[in-house]
Amino acid sequence: EVQLVESGGALVQPGGSLRLSCVASGFTFSRFWMSWVRQAPGKGLELVANINEEGTYTSHVDSVKGRFTISRDNARDALYLQMNSLRADDPAVYYCARHIPGGAMDLDLWGQGTLVTVSS
């Protein structure tokens, strides 16, 4: 089955760190750009970061630059988001998503999401 499964979401204190993981199955992971998208409770969608097929190019939204890092391990069919210095405006469901072929930003496969909560 073609799917993405996220894990790693948790309750963390402000200033803390968390590493999200996303494991892909049913398709050739190394051939696709990947992204992390988040959705704060009751809010819209925000593209957090994306990475190319080889992991040699990454981009992060300004609000997470210097704090979050996207990476991938194609041997493990896995995508990661290292989240440091977590803030009160970071709580959200974090989705990993696959880009359509060719590097366009359209996202044709999504995981079920993992919840990150930031609270003391």
Place this chain on the structure above:
Amino acid sequence: EIVLTQSPGTLSLSPGESATLSCRASQSLGSGELAWYQQKPGQAPRLLIYRASTRATGIPDRFSGRGSGTDFTLSISRVEPEDFAVYYCQQRGPFGQGTKLEIK
């Protein structure tokens, strides 16, 4: 950065009626690299349309997209009960704020 503005914020319709959702970009998108997603409560978004007018795999033909430059629309020809959801447009990263399609 391009800002996408969706309208209306909420659209109230009865099943069987037609829906037209708008997405306006703050800068011309030229090539029409715009996508539409549907999201139901408690679910991940689902890609409906990409490249402004191409339906994604498995999407019924009652969904159609059109537009170029700064103005794009998503149309649903006859709204089915399962179509009531929130719809987002997206261009090269940023998403619009969403349009909620609700039952009248």
